[in-house]
Amino acid sequence: MLWLLLILFGCLLMNLSLGSVDIPFTEMLKGLFGAEIKPSWHHILLNYRLPKSITAIIVGGGLAICGLLMQTLFRNPLAGPFVLGVSSGASLGVALLLMGAGLFTVSVSPFLLSNLALSIAASAGAIFVLAIILTVSRNIKNTMSILIIGLMFGSFTAAIISVLAYFSSAEKLQQYVFWTFGSLGNLNWVEISILSSFFLLSIGLVLPLIKSLNSLLLGERYAISLGVNLKKTRNHTMLITGLLTGVITAFVGPIAFIGLAVPHLTKLVVKTSDHRILIPATALGGAILMLICDTIAQLPSSAYTLPINAVTSLFGAPIVIWLLVRKRKVY
Amino acid sequence: MKTDIKHTIQTRDLTIGYRTKKSELVIGSNFNVTLQSGKLVCLLGKNGIGKSTLLRTLSRLQPQLKGEIWIDQEKIEHWTAPELAQKISTVFTERIPANNLTVYELIALGRQPYTNWLGKLSEIDHRYINLAISQTQCETLLNKKHHELSDGQLQKVMIARSLAQNTPIITLDEPTAHLDMHHKISLFILLKQLAKKMNKAILVSTHEIHYALEMADELWLMNEQGITSGETEKLIKNNALDELFSTELMRFDALKRQFVFTKD
Numbered sequence: 001m002l003w004l005l006l007i008l009f010g011c012l013l014m015n016l017s018l019g020s021v022d023i024p025f026t027e028m029l030k031g032l033f034g035a036e037i038k039p040s041w042h043h044i045l046l047n048y049r050l051p052k053s054i055t056a057i058i059v060g061g062g063l064a065i066c067g068l069l070m071q072t073l074f075r076n077p078l079a080g081p082f083v084l085g086v087s088s089g090a091s092l093g094v095a096l097l098l099m100g101a102g103l104f105t106v107s108v109s110p111f112l113l114s115n116l117a118l119s120i121a122a123s124a125g126a127i128f129v130l131a132i133i134l135t136v137s138r139n140i141k142n143t144m145s146i147l148i149i150g151l152m153f154g155s156f157t158a159a160i161i162s163v164l165a166y167f168s169s170a171e172k173l174q175q176y177v178f179w180t181f182g183s184l185g186n187l188n189w190v191e192i193s194i195l196s197s198f199f200l201l202s203i204g205l206v207l208p209l210i211k212s213l214n215s216l217l218l219g220e221r222y223a224i225s226l227g228v229n230l231k232k233t234r235n236h237t238m239l240i241t242g243l244l245t246g247v248i249t250a251f252v253g254p255i256a257f258i259g260l261a262v263p264h265l266t267k268l269v270v271k272t273s274d275h276r277i278l279i280p281a282t283a284l285g286g287a288i289l290m291l292i293c294d295t296i297a298q299l300p301s302s303a304y305t306l307p308i309n310a311v312t313s314l315f316g317a318p319i320v321i322w323l324l325v326r327k328r329k330v331y
Numbered sequence: 332m333k334t335d336i337k338h339t340i341q342t343r344d345l346t347i348g349y350r351t352k353k354s355e356l357v358i359g360s361n362f363n364v365t366l367q368s369g370k371l372v373c374l375l376g377k378n379g380i381g382k383s384t385l386l387r388t389l390s391r392l393q394p395q396l397k398g399e400i401w402i403d404q405e406k407i408e409h410w411t412a413p414e415l416a417q418k419i420s421t422v423f424t425e426r427i428p429a430n431n432l433t434v435y436e437l438i439a440l441g442r443q444p445y446t447n448w449l450g451k452l453s454e455i456d457h458r459y460i461n462l463a464i465s466q467t468q469c470e471t472l473l474n475k476k477h478h479e480l481s482d483g484q485l486q487k488v489m490i491a492r493s494l495a496q497n498t499p500i501i502t503l504d505e506p507t508a509h510l511d512m513h514h515k516i517s518l519f520i521l522l523k524q525l526a527k528k529m530n531k532a533i534l535v536s537t538h539e540i541h542y543a544l545e546m547a548d549e550l551w552l553m554n555e556q557g558i559t560s561g562e563t564e565k566l567i568k569n570n571a572l573d574e575l576f577s578t579e580l581m582r583f584d585a586l587k588r589q590f591v592f593t594k595d
Contacts, residue, residue: 075428207449208448210449210450211443211446211448211449211450214440214443214450215440215443217427217428217430217432217440218427218428218437218440218492219423219425219427219428221387221392221421221423221425222421222423222427222440224391224392224412225390225392225416225419225420225421226416226440226441226443226444226496227411227412227413227414227415227416227417227443227444228412228443229412267431271431272431272436273430273431273432273436274436276449276450
């Protein structure tokens with residue numbers, strides 16, 4: 001665990017140092033600890049890079065934990081933070097705001113296009129879908145059915161978005177597509193503090209679940225016979241995942257891949273199924289991978305930036321395939 | 332660690348089955364049976380008669396349709412989940428999902444009803460885990476992952492897990508399936524010892540009629556009419572076993588103590 005922390009720290013420094021403007025490593029360290037450096041570097045470091053890095057750590061850690069929770073709950077290696085349809089809900093909120101509003105009104109007030117409005121729309125959409133899924137699944141015994149219901153909600157909202165997209169103008173469509181690319185760099189310190197409080201709250205709520213999650217490793221029947229309240233555990237887990245992914249998606253867009261892949265990568269590295277170790281290790285792994293992806297997305301020393309959502313899959317997927325082929329084993 | 336306190340499961344006019352919003356599917360009804368400490372009881376019956384459903388109902392994994400289940404002189408509904416987990420442990424037929432659990436970790440999960448909110452194992456927990464390991468002779472398997480085990484080894488480990496749970500009552504659903512003769516016999520011997528030496532109440536569903544007749548203190552014979560229960564010898568004397576399979580193809584031979592083909 002300690003060396004994961006060290007790697008995280010190293011990645012953080014690398015992420016802070018590299019970007020379209022190269023800040024030499026030593027200067028960057030000086031700037032961080034308050035010494036005099038070039039004012040422009042100082043500005044970039046504290047108002048742009050540091051918030052972005054912190055966002056990356058929270059987003060990566062949060063999504064990875066959600067992925068782990070879903071994979072354990074559904075005992076399905078393909079589950080991820082988005083299987084409950086929560087990110088589709090967030091997308092729907094944003095799509096309705098950007099494309100739906102344009103359909104019915106001639107002029108869109110500038111407020112509707114602000115970051116804050118996007119976040120609110122995304123949160124509203126995410127909470128809406130989460131509420132529906134929690135209600136529908138309240139009387140469902142079979143956990144697998146819930147997984148399928150979540151996927152159906154995802155398809156359903158995606159279909160609505162397609163319809164909206166079909167009827168909206170190219171400009172609106174483009175705005176929406178840009179949102180789906182994801183962006184770690186748009187958050188100010190206030191937004192970051194909101195995001196981190198949700199993150200810490202979720203971590204706090206996950207802790208009492210750890211024991212039940214470990215029982216679930218034996219399957220639902222054994223978990224119940226060990227005294228686990230399955231329904232409570234299930235709803236509790238879904239609520240945490242829904243809230244955390246909802247808030248993350250609201251602020252940075254739907255970040256693919258991290259939530260699905262990081263738990264697998266982590267299990268290859270730490271080789272345990274004990275959630276007392278897995279949860280912190282997965283969070284660290286998610287944060288590390290997100291920082292690396294963000295560093296790559298910045299295309300160091302060039303003026304271009306790749307969409308973060310493309311980078312996570314573009315570089316992450318081959319790594320996972322390679323690791324799994326090399327290991328040839330059930331993790 | 333033998334206790335002299337009597338622990339029991341008792342059913343009164345129990346009806347088991349499945350309930351959906353619109354309908355009820357009754358698997359079996361009017362079960363009046365008692366399971367007591369110190370007894371190894373074998374539950375016999377043909378495929379699909381509802382042995383697994385009964386075992387699941389008795390450990391509250393599914394609700395009964397009608398009637399009552401009493402566990403230690405208290406209705407089963409009145410026990411909280413953690414309390415019940417300290418009364419009954421179970422070995423199911425299903426395989427456990429793929430993951431990284433080692434055999435030791437798997438057995439240790441049996442201590443969950445006793446551990447704190449984070450599942451930290453205490454000195455006492457380790458003692459019970461080690462006892463369960465030595466009773467089932469799993470010592471050589473401890474560092475293996477559970478998916479590396481053979482069927483027989485896995486079965487032993489799952490029994491060790493339920494022993495670590497240290498419950499006065501244990502139910503096992505067809506634990507001898509997939510095992511060779513040697514492992515079947517040693518399993519029955521182990522269960523018998525646990526009943527005698529540790530005064531546990533053990534209920535095993537099985538198709539191994541021969542071993543059941545040999546080892547069980549009591550039999551529960553389950554057929555379409557209900558459950559006939561009693562001491563093995565009495566049941567043999569009363570020709571109760573003939574009612575087990577409603578077929579013309581074979582009959583129970585009390586002298587040979589086994590089922591034989593009906594001649595021509």
